[in-house]
Amino acid sequence: AADTIKIGYVDPLSGGAASIGQIGLNQMNFIADAVNKKGGINGEQIEVIGYDNQINPQTSLVQVQKAIDEGVRIIVQGNGSSVGAAIEGFVEKYNRRNPDAHIVYLNYAAIDPAMTNESCSYWHFSFDANTNVKMEALTNFIKQREEIKKVYLIDQDYSFGHAVAESAVSMLKEKRPDIEIVGNEFHPLVKITDFSPYIAKIKASGADTVITGNWGQDFSLLIKAAGQSGLDVNWYTYYAGAAGGPTAIKQANMDGRVFQINEGISNLGYAPAENTAREYGAVYKDAPVLFPRIFNAMTMLFMAIEAAGSQDPAVFIPKLESMDYASFSAGGESFMRKDDHQLFQPLYISAFGPLANDQSFDEEHTGWGWTKVGEISAKDTVIPTTCEMKRPS
C-alpha cells in the first residue's frame, strides 16, 4: 500500500442524506482523478474509498474501523456534527491506543464549534468555518441592515442547530441590541413533512427575517411551505445552496430573499475556480453542485503530504496545522490556526435569484444563481478558541 494514498470518505451514501454524501464523493473522486493524471502526490496515486455511514454516529465508527482495517490512514467526513463528534472522539482514542499507526480526520463540513473548542483534537482538522465563525460574519452583515427588526430562529434539534441558535442569540444581542428575537424554534432532524404549522408561527410572530441552519430536505420543505403560504420575510441561511435547496427556492419563487453564508460560490469571477467548476459540471451533469470546502480540504492535504514527503499523518500534520493557503473560490488569503486546527478563509454572503447577464453559473439547472452581496476576509472572521490541544510529545 506504499504506492497509493488511501483516503476513506465516510459519509451517507444511502438513505435520506445520500444526495449530499454522494456529491461529496463525486468531488473527491474528481479531485483524485485530476491529481492522479498529473502523476499523483510524491509519485503516489490517490485512492478514494467511499464508506456509507448512513449518517449514523455508531455506523460511522464501524465504517471508520473498517477503513482502518483496510489500510486507510486519512478519514474525510463532513455531513453531520453528531457524526463528526463521534469520529473525532474515536480518532483520539484510536491514536492513543495505537501509538504507531496514527490516523487523521479531515472534517469538511461538520461545524459544531465544540469540535474545535472544548473537544478539539490534534488529529482533527476543520476546513469549513465553524458555526460561530459564520455567525460572526453573518451578524456583521446584519448589523448594517437597519430594516431588520424582528428575527425568528428555526433550527434542527441537534448540536449543530443549537449551536447556530445560541450564537445567533448572543451575537445579535451584542451587535444589534434593538433587534427583537421573536422566536427560537427547534424541530426534529429530517422528520417533518409538513412545515406549514411552523410557517404559521413565524407569520404570527411578525418576524421580518428568519435565520436558519437547516440543510437538506429540512431546508427545502421549509422554504417551499413558506412560499406556499406567502410568508414575506428574508432568509439568512447556512445551507440554502446545498443539494435541493436552489430547486426549492426557485419553486417558492423567492427572488433575492434567500441569503447564504459560505466559503464561496461559483459566480465570483475567479478563473481557476470557474474552469474547475465547468470541468466538474461537464462530468457530473446531473448534480453539478460544487462544495469549495472539499477542494480546500483536499488541496491542503496534498500540499501537506508533498511538503512532508510522507503520507503518515503524524509526519504531515505539522505541515498542515500551520499552513497558509489561497482558497479555492477566489484565491483569498486563508490560514490554518495551529491552536485548534480551524481553517480561516474568506466568507461570502450571497443572494439567490435569476442570473444576471455576466454570470455564468446557475444552480441545479434552475436558471437562477448566487450573487455575492458581501465578503468577509479571513482575518475578520477570527474568533478566539477555548481549545486546549493535547499534542503528542
Place this chain on the structure above:
Amino acid sequence: MFEILFISTINGILYGMLLFLMASGLTVIFSMMGVLNLAHASFYMLGAFFGFEISQHFGFWSGLVFAPLLVASIGMIVERYGLRNVHRHGHVAELLFTFGLTFVIQEIVEMVWGKLPVDYRVPASLDFSAFTVFATTYPAFKMFALLVSVVIFLALLLVIRRTRIGLIVQAALSHPDMVGMLGHNVDRIFMLVFGVGVALAAVAGVIAGPVLVTQSNMAGLLGPILFVVVVVGGLGSLGGAFVASLLIGLVQTYAVAFNVSLADVFGSSPLTGEFALYFNDLWNVTVAQIAPIMPYMLLVLILIFRPRGLMGTSNR
C-alpha cells in the same frame, strides 16, 4: 391567538387529508388482505416519480391518470409473482417481503432518477392561491389535494359497501380455500385489491410530489406514521382511517403552535444539582417539540384502552 388557532385548524385539516391520501391505500390493503405493506411508501414514491416523469412530457394531468395505472400494474405483478407465494408462510413473511421490496424500489428509483430531488412542479393551471386568510395564502393545489382525498374516501366507501369484494377478501382471511371452492377467484381479487391499494399510494405520490420534495428518500421519510393512522383508526375501517388522519393532522399542527413547557406553567424547575440537568430536559421541553411523537403516544394509548381502534370492528 384566534388567528393562529384558525390557521392551525386549516393547516391541520390540509395535512390530515394529505395523510389520508397516503394512508388510504394502506388501509385498503391492510384491512382487506391483512398485509402490513411496508413498501406502501415506496409505491407512493414510485407514484411521485412516475408523475414527475410523465408530467415532463405530457403534463400533470396525464401524470395523475397514468402514474397510478403504471404503479397498479407493477403492484399487481408484485402480488402475482411475489406476495402470493409468500402468503401461506404467514404475516411475518409477507411483512418481510414488502420490507425487501422497499430496498429494491429505492435503489431502482435512485438508478433512474438519482439521489437528488427532482424539479417536480405544481401544474400551472393550479398554481395560484385559492384564498387568503389572515394574510396567509392557501394554494389552489392544496385545495385540489383535499378534494381528491375526499373523493377517494367517498368512492372507496361506496365500493366497499356496494361490492362483495370486501366480503370475499375478509372471508379469505380465515378460510381461503373454502372461498375458492365457493367459486370465487380469490387470487384475482387479491391481485386487484393490492393493485388498487398501491395505485392509491401512487395518486398520493403524484399529488404530494410537487408539494413536498420528490426525492429518493421520500419513502423512508413517511415512515411508520401511516401505520399509526391505519391502526388508530381501527383495522378494517376506512372511516376510522379518515378520522384518524384528521385527528393526527390536527393534533400535530396544534401542538406545534404551542410553545408551552412545564417550566412556563410552573416556573423554573424545582430541582437543582447534577440530577436537575437531566430532569430539566423534560421540564423545559415544549409541546411544540414533542409534536412529532404525539401520534405515537396516541397509538399506544388507543391500543391499550381500545385495541380495535377508533372505529374498528374487530381486534384481529
Place this chain on the structure above:
Amino acid sequence: MTVSPNSVPALELSGLEKSFGPMKIIRGIDLDIPSGERHAVIGPNGAGKSTLFHLISGHYRPSGGTVKLHGDDITGLQPELIARRGLSRSFQVTNIFPQLSVWENVRCATLWAMGYKYSFWRNVESLTDARERTEQILTEINMLDRWNMPAGVLAYAEQRALEIGLAIASNADTILLDEPMAGMSHGETEHMVGLIRQVSENRTLLMIEHDMSVVFDLADRISVLVYGEVIASDTPERIKANPAVQQAYLGTEVV
C-alpha cells in the same frame, strides 16, 4: 334429585344466565352435579350446551347466577384460575397445539397440575413424573405411535382423540367433555367410551354428546337442555321415557 345432603356437590349451578346482546341463550339453569357422578347434557343443536360449558369453565362470563366448584364460588373467574382448581375441559371444535408434537401437547397439559407452573429453571426432559404421565395418557388414547408427529397434521379423528387427551392429562377431578365422540368411527367410539369410563372413575364428569348410545351407556344421570333451560334431569331410563324429551330431542331415531 339424588344428591346426598351431607356432601358438597362437585358443581353447583344456580340461576345461571347468559345473553349475547338482546339474545338470551342460557335462561336460568339450576343444576347440581354430585361428586363422582357421570353426567350427560343432551339437547337440540343450539340449545346452549356448549355455552353452558363455556360459562362453567370461564370462557364466557355469566350474565347472571353463580357457579360453584366444590362449594367455592368460581363465577366469572378467568379460565386458568378455574383450571387450577381442578376443572378441565375439551372443546367441540378441535382446539389443540397444531405445531407442537403430540407428546408436547399432552405434556404441556400435565405441567401445571404437576406443580411445574412457569418454572424456567428446570429441564422438562428431566421431569420424570410428567414424562410418565404423558406416556400413560398417550397409551390410553392409543396414540403412542404418533408421539412425535406435529398435532396439526394428524387425521381429524386423531385430533379428536388428542383433544380428549388434553382434557384428561391434568388429572383434574372435574372433567367437561364437549362432544368427545364427534367424528369418531364406531370402533373408536367404543374404545373411547371405555377410556372415559376408566378416567372418570372417582371423578366428576360432565359430558355433552349427541351419540345416544354413548350417553345411555356412560351417564349416571342426564340433563336435557332445550332453548337455554333444563327441561329434565334424571336417570337415563327415565329420560328415555320422558315424552317431552322425546318430542324435543330424541325424535324417532332412538337407539
Place this chain on the structure above:
Amino acid sequence: MNQKIDTRIPALPSGRRSSFLARYGIWIVVAIVLAGLPYVFSSGLALSTMCMMGTMIIFALSYNMLLGQTGLLSFGHAVFFGLGGFLTAWAMNAVVGTDSPLPLFLFPIIGGFTGLVFGVIFGAVSTRRSGTAFAMITLGIAELVSSSALILRHFFGGEEGITVDRTDMIHLFGLSFGPQIQVYYLIAVWCLISATAMYALTCTPFGRICNAVRDNAERVRFIGYNTQTVRFMAFSLSGLFAGIGGGLAAINFEIMNSAQMGVGESGAVILMTYIGGIGNFAGPIIGAVVVTYLQLMLSDITDVWQLYFGLLFIGMVMYAPNGLAGLLALQQPLLQTRQLHRVAPYYALALAPGLVAITGLSMVIEMTYQLSVKTAAGPAMEFFGVTFNANVPLPWIIAVVLFAAGVWLFLRAARLAGHVYSEAVTWRKMP
C-alpha cells in the same frame, strides 16, 4: 387409527439423563471454536466483524424468544438493546475516575438488568394484547422511546449519543480491553453464556408453554396458564438478554446513540432472525452472522448493495421461508442415514447454473448502474476483473443469456435435486 399397520413406534424420548458429553458436548465444541476463531480470522477487520456478530447473535436470539418461541411480533425490540447499552455506558462513565473495583467484563450485567427492568415496564403495557395490537404497541413504544431520547438530550446525548472509553475501567489480570482481541473474548464469553442460557430456557416448562401460547393461546388458559403472564415473562426475559447484547455493543463501539433504539434497528433484528430461521434455535445465530457480514461487506463490493440486499431477502422469504437453518435442517435426515453423498452432487449441479444466473443478473444491474448513475465514469467498467464497455450490445446479450440459461438450467437441476432428495429421504423409511 386402526390401520397404522405399517409404522412402528418411534423410540419415545427417554427420561434417562443423557451423559455429560451428550448434554454439554455441543457447547464445549462451540466454546473451543469461539476460542480458536481469532487465530483463523486474525485481521483487524475480521475481529471487529466477529465482535459485531457476537452482540448481534445475542440480540437475535433474544428476539427469537419472542417471535419464534412465543409468537410475538415486536417492532420495538431494539429499545431494550439500546437502553441496555445506554445504561451500561452511563455506568462505565460513572465509575471512571472513582476507584470502583468493578471490572469491565461485569458491565454487561448492567445492560441485562436494564433490559429486564424496561422489559417488565413495557411488557406490563404491551403484553396485555397479542397479535397485531401487540405489534403496533411495540412500534409505538419504540418510536416514543427513540424520539424521547432526542428530547432528553443530556441523558442520551442527542443525535450524537454518548461515548465511553472502555480502557478507563480497572484493569484486572492486566486486561485493558484496548486491543480488539480482548474485546472479542469478552463478547465471546458473554455470547456463550447468553446463548446457553437462552437454549436452556427453551427446554424448561416455561419454554414449552411459550410454544403452546404461540400455537394456540386460548387453549393454554384451559390447562391452567395465564397467557398474559407467559407473554409478559417471555417479553421481560428477552429484554434481559437484549440488554446484555446492548451492553456489549456499548463496550464494543464505545458509543451509544438513539438510532440504536429506533425502528430501523428493530427491523434489522427481525430480518436477521427470520433470514436465519425462526423455527430453529440456531437460526437467529446464523442469521445474525450472515446479515451482519452482508451489511458490512456488500457495500464494498457494489454501490447498489441495498438492491442485492433487498433481492436476497425477497428470495429468501419466497423460497426459504424457514430460513437458512430450515435449509440446513432439511439435510439432517440425509446425514442421519448417510445419504448426503448421494444428493450432494445434485446440489452442486443446481448450484452451478444458479451462480451463473446470479452472475447474469448482477451484470445487468451493474451495467444499468454504470450507465444511469455513474455516468461520470463513462461506459467503461469492470466486472469480475473483466473490463468492457457497458454501452455496446454484446455484454448485454451475454448477461441476458447467462441469466436466462442459468435460470432455466437451475430450475431443471433443482427439480432433479428435489427428486433425488425425496428418494433419499424415503429410502430410509423403506426397510
Place this chain on the structure above:
Amino acid sequence: MLDVRDLHAYYGKSHILQGVNMRVGNNEIVSILGRNGVGRSTTLKAIMGNPSPRGDIEFRQKPIAGRKPHDIARLGIGYVPEERAIFPMLTVEQNLLLGIKSGQKDARWSLDETWRLFPQLLERANAPGGALSGGEQQMLTICRTLMGNPDLIMIDEPTEGLAPQMVERIGELLQEVARRGISILLVEQRLAIAMRISHRVYVMGHGQMVFEGTPDELMANTDVRREWLEV
C-alpha cells in the same frame, strides 16, 4: 354427471388415493362409506382440485382435473367440507351471500328458502358465524353451498355433531335437494342415514373403492361390512 377414473392424490409424499374409480349419475344420491382415514374426504377434496389430482375426472363430460377450485365450483360442483369452514368474522347472512357466485342467474335455492327451512338461522342472521353452535354451523355450511346453485353437491360428514332429531332434518333436506335435480355425493359415518337415503353406495378402503352397489346389496354383503366397515 361425475365420472372419476383412476384418481390418485398425494399429501406431500404420502400417497393417499391410489386409483379411485367412481361415478355419480343425474339426480342420484351416492354415498362413500369407510373407516376413518381411508381417504374419503380426500376424494372429495381432490375432485375440487386441492390436493391436485392425477387421473381423469369428468364432470358433465368435461375433464376438470387440473383446473382451479374456483373454476370447478363455477362449473357446478358444490362442496361442503368436513370442518365446515364457516367464516367466523362474517355474519350468518354474509356467509350465505358468499355462496352466491358472481354473475349467477336464477338459482334453485334462495336466501328465503334457507330462512324457511332453518328459522334458527334467521334468528341469528346478524350474529358472527363463529358464534353459532356446532349444529347451526352445519346447517349454514350446507345452505351456503346450495346458494351457489350447484348441479352436484359433495357433502362431507353432514351429520357429525348433530342431535338425532337434526340428523333426520338433514336427511330430509338432502332428499329435498335431490328432488330439485341436484345430485349428491355424500361422505357419511352413520350407516343408518346413508343407507336410507342413498341410491348407491361405495365402500372405500386404503385409497381405493372396495365395494360398489345399492344399500341393499351392501346390507347383504356381510364380508365387506365386516372387513371394511367394522360393523
